[in-house]
Amino acid sequence: MTQGFALFETPIGLCGLAWGPKGLVGAQLPDPTPGASWDRLRRRHPDAVEAAPPPDVQQVVDRINDLLSGRRDDLIDVELDYDVVPPFNRRVYEVARAVPPGETITYGQIAKAIGEPGAARAIGKAMGDNPWPIIVPCHRVLGADGKPGGFSSPGGLQTKARMLTIERAKTTDAPTLFDLEFSVAPKRGR
Structure with a gap:
C-alpha cells in the first residue's frame, strides 16, 4: 500500500489524515486559512497521494468526528506508524x-x-x-x-x-459550578 492522505470536515473544521502500510503517519488539525490545510499536509507527506480513505482509515475519520462531537472515544486502538518518530x-x-x-x-x-x-x-x-x-x-x-x-x-x-x-475536561482542581451545585444542594428527606 502506498501512502495516502485525505482531508475531512469535522465540528472544529477541516482536518486531515495521512496513512501508509504500517498505519497512520500523520494527522492534522484545521488551519484557519483556506487551502493551507491541504498545503501543509502535502508538505509533511510529499510521497502521499490524495485519495479516498480506505475502510480502516474511514473508521478513524468517523471516530474523530464522534470525539469532536462530544462523544467519548480515546482512539487508543488506532494504528500508528511509530517508525516516523x-x-x-x-x-x-x-x-x-x-x-x-x-x-x-x-x-x-x-x-x-x-x-x-x-x-x-x-x-x-x-x-x-x-x-x-x-x-x-x-x-x-x-x-x-x-x-x-x-x-x-x-x-x-x-x-x-x-x-x-x-471533552468537558476539568483543567484545575478548583470546583466548577456543576460541582458546587451538588455540594451545596440541601439534602431531602425520605
Missing part, C-alpha cells in the same frame, strides 16, 4: 494516548511516567512535534497547576481550549 517521542505519545477524553495530564506527570522526572521540557518538545494531534491527544497535556502550556497546531491555545471544552 524517535523512540523517546514514542514513549511520550504512548503515555499521552492513555489519557481518556475529559481528563488531563501534566508534562511533569508524563516525565515521571516514562522514568525521566526532569524531562518536562523534552516532553513539551515531543508534544510540539506530535504528528498525530487528536489521536495522540496533546491537547490533554497541561503545564503545572493546569496552565495550558503550549500548543503548536493551527489555532494554538484557542484550538486546545476548544477541544478540552468539547
